[in-house]
Amino acid sequence: MSDVATDPQTSGDTGVVPDAPLLEVDDLYVEFHTRDGVAKVLNGVSYHVEAGETLAVLGESGSGKSVTAQAIMGILDVPPAVVTGGAIRYHGEDLLAVSDQRRSDVRAEGIAMIFQDALSALNPVFTVGFQIEEQLRVRLGLSRKEARKRAIALLDQVRIPNAARRVRQYPHEFSGGMRQRAMIAMSLALDPEVLIADEPTTALDVTVQAQIMDLLKEIQVERKMGLILITHDLAVVAEVADRIAVMYAGRIVEHSDAVSLYRKPGHPYTVGLMESMPRLDQKGTELRTIKGLPPSLLAIPSGCPFHPRCPMAVDKCVTDVPGDHRLGLGRTSKCHFAEELVGRV
Amino acid sequence: MSDSEAILEVRDLVKYFPVRVGVLFKHTVGHVRAVDGVSFDLRRGETLGVVGESGCGKSTLAQVLMRLEPPTSGTATFEGKDMFAMRGAELRRLRRQIQIVLQDPYTSLNPRMTVGDIVGEPYEIHPEVAPKGQRARKVQELLEVVGLNPEHLNRYPHQFSGGQRQRIGIARALALRPSVIICDEPVSALDVSIQAQVMNLLGDLQSEFGLSYVFIAHDLSVVRHLSDRVAVMYLGKIVEIGTEDEIYSHPTHPYTQALLSAVPVADPTVRGQRQVIRLEGDVPSPVDPPSGCRFRTRCWKAQDVCAEEEPELITRVGGHPSACHFAEERSVVP
Numbered sequence: 001m002s003d004v005a006t007d008p009q010t011s012g013d014t015g016v017v018p019d020a021p022l023l024e025v026d027d028l029y030v031e032f033h034t035r036d037g038v039a040k041v042l043n044g045v046s047y048h049v050e051a052g053e054t055l056a057v058l059g060e061s062g063s064g065k066s067v068t069a070q071a072i073m074g075i076l077d078v079p080p081a082v083v084t085g086g087a088i089r090y091h092g093e094d095l096l097a098v099s100d101q102r103r104s105d106v107r108a109e110g111i112a113m114i115f116q117d118a119l120s121a122l123n124p125v126f127t128v129g130f131q132i133e134e135q136l137r138v139r140l141g142l143s144r145k146e147a148r149k150r151a152i153a154l155l156d157q158v159r160i161p162n163a164a165r166r167v168r169q170y171p172h173e174f175s176g177g178m179r180q181r182a183m184i185a186m187s188l189a190l191d192p193e194v195l196i197a198d199e200p201t202t203a204l205d206v207t208v209q210a211q212i213m214d215l216l217k218e219i220q221v222e223r224k225m226g227l228i229l230i231t232h233d234l235a236v237v238a239e240v241a242d243r244i245a246v247m248y249a250g251r252i253v254e255h256s257d258a259v260s261l262y263r264k265p266g267h268p269y270t271v272g273l274m275e276s277m278p279r280l281d282q283k284g285t286e287l288r289t290i291k292g293l294p295p296s297l298l299a300i301p302s303g304c305p306f307h308p309r310c311p312m313a314v315d316k317c318v319t320d321v322p323g324d325h326r327l328g329l330g331r332t333s334k335c336h337f338a339e340e341l342v343g344r345v
Numbered sequence: 346m347s348d349s350e351a352i353l354e355v356r357d358l359v360k361y362f363p364v365r366v367g368v369l370f371k372h373t374v375g376h377v378r379a380v381d382g383v384s385f386d387l388r389r390g391e392t393l394g395v396v397g398e399s400g401c402g403k404s405t406l407a408q409v410l411m412r413l414e415p416p417t418s419g420t421a422t423f424e425g426k427d428m429f430a431m432r433g434a435e436l437r438r439l440r441r442q443i444q445i446v447l448q449d450p451y452t453s454l455n456p457r458m459t460v461g462d463i464v465g466e467p468y469e470i471h472p473e474v475a476p477k478g479q480r481a482r483k484v485q486e487l488l489e490v491v492g493l494n495p496e497h498l499n500r501y502p503h504q505f506s507g508g509q510r511q512r513i514g515i516a517r518a519l520a521l522r523p524s525v526i527i528c529d530e531p532v533s534a535l536d537v538s539i540q541a542q543v544m545n546l547l548g549d550l551q552s553e554f555g556l557s558y559v560f561i562a563h564d565l566s567v568v569r570h571l572s573d574r575v576a577v578m579y580l581g582k583i584v585e586i587g588t589e590d591e592i593y594s595h596p597t598h599p600y601t602q603a604l605l606s607a608v609p610v611a612d613p614t615v616r617g618q619r620q621v622i623r624l625e626g627d628v629p630s631p632v633d634p635p636s637g638c639r640f641r642t643r644c645w646k647a648q649d650v651c652a653e654e655e656p657e658l659i660t661r662v663g664g665h666p667s668a669c670h671f672a673e674e675r676s677v678v679p
Contacts, residue, residue: 178627205398207603208627210607234537238612238616239613258613276541277541278569279570280593281610283569283570287544290538294536294538
């Protein structure tokens with residue numbers, strides 16, 4: 001590997017493989033070494049995303065959905081985090097094996113990320129414009145004037161009214177929705193092929209959430225980006241995702257296209273999540289719940305990690321770790337009874 | 346609004362916070378009109394849901410009803426007595442009757458106190474409820490009621506998960522046997538599977554102890570699930586109020602309709618087929634709200650009259666009050 005910056009599109013001295021998936025996480029293991037012991041945060045996570053496609057990663061706190069994204073971006077806190085196995089391939093090139101310089105190039109120009117809390121993700125002492133222009137000037141060598149022009153165009157594209165004036169303002173002068181738009185503009189500046197959105201609308205009100213999701217969808221279609229949407233919200237996922245990966249205890253327990261998953265979930269955890277969600281279209285009586293608590297990552301249960309909370313659990317679930325059961329149409333589920341759940345016995 | 350007995354009657358409640366500038370000589374340049382003329386009744390044993398986006402004044406409403414903040418004007422009576430005029434022993438009795446459950450179970454529990462001390466602290470202030478000798482037993486009973494292990498009395502908050510901490514907060518609110526509990530976003534910090542557990546608990550406790558809830562939340566599905574009646578707030582005012590079915594199935598105020606239609610639906614097969622009302626822009630500043638109807642700057646029905654005349658919260662169509670000159674029923678929830 002050379003540490004000369006190259007365009008990730010062209011191969012040359014990079015490890016780019018033609019026809020490989022745009023971005024692929026392959027059997028990734030991450031541990032956190034804490035005072036209390038070793039937390040196994042990711043235990044063999046695999047997923048991929050192609051251009052123009054939306055993959056939703058669904059899971060509750062501690063399921064490892066954000067850690068996977070941080071590993072892709074190379075922004076894990078090391079220590080305590082240690083990647084103990086697996087690969088992250090961008091156009092077939094393993095990002096865990098390349099030089100720091102190459103990694104940084106990919107992070108700048110190939111894969112961008114937006115975060116839940118835009119106020120803490122933006123730097124409060126620089127104007128919004130400066131923060132967008134910085135990367136344009138460093139990466140593309142644009143002059144101040146050209147960069148400013150591009151920044152205004154970007155803010156315009158994410159529909160910030162009065163972009164020419166807004167570009168000179170500081171993050172605190174923006175409302176929550178506007179800040180999220182500014183962050184999206186910033187992430188688009190270098191025309192990434194993959195956008196990772198980590199709970200992009202969780203901190204926002206419902207009317208603003210709808211605006212931001214519309215914007216993300218529109219930009220994704222227009223630019224044919226691969227979008228990885230990380231969220232805990234089943235309803236948001238249903239509105240935008242092409243494929244869904246459900247995470248539990250650092251594993252992908254179910255992977256499916258969106259329509260099939262909502263029609264017939266293939267893992268008891270997904271079933272539980274759907275049943276415990278209050279509905280807008282009817283007044284419920286008692287909600288079905290998933291009993292108990294998510295496991296501590298310091299002591300993940302034996303066998304299937306969901307077995308202590310699972311209504312279907314039998315002895316086999318305590319002893320045998322379920323592998324991927326194939327359910328057709330590219331669906332998989334890590335449950336011994338997956339076929340029964342979707343009615344394919 | 347008067348078929349069954351009201352335990353709490355709120356009339357024209359107003360709370361302004363002054364905006365002050367200057368370092369040495371502070372002077373007031375305006376007011377944040379957080380709550381601006383809110384009226385409602387809370388009946389015995391019912392849940393009144395209050396929904397609205399951030400900055401609509403729903404949490405300020407909770408603070409004023411708890412008497413944590415004095416109102417700027419307006420009245421509220423609890424069991425027929427003026428809440429804001431109460432002093433001394435009468436006020437102490439009131440404080441026993443109205444309790445609150447807060448949003449964030451991580452910051453609303455003192456990390457240096459054990460769970461037993463947290464849940465038992467109300468008895469220190471109101472010793473008449475439980476004599477000293479019985480307190481430990483009472484606290485254990487409370488922990489059991491909210492589904493925690495009574496033996497965990499001596500543990501500290503950090504040893505519990507978010508959902509368990511919210512149960513501790515609920516146990517604390519129940520300690521003095523209140524008749525009204527104000528729940529300010531009690532489940533919004535919790536994961537879906539845990540949220541359902543806490544919502545079920547709140548429902549069970551209501552029937553067991555005959556509690557009345559003011560349930561404040563921004564999540565419309567959560568509010569529908571628990572509420573008998575619902576008030577929709579926008580910029581310090583109630584824009585529409587009615588039964589759960591009236592608000593969700595027959596909304597008449599454009600803001601309620603927009604809010605409901607913006608909620609994503611967990612069904613990928615209806616994607617793109619749903620009629621969605623997208624609001625433009627953000628909520629205006631409560632320091633300088635628009636004249637007339639406060640929603641008019643984002644409303645697709647706005648006419649000249651909306652800027653000139655403030656719409657009253659009265660029944661125009663559909664059998665429940667709605668503060669819109671052009672109120673009409675439109676079903677937006679599939």
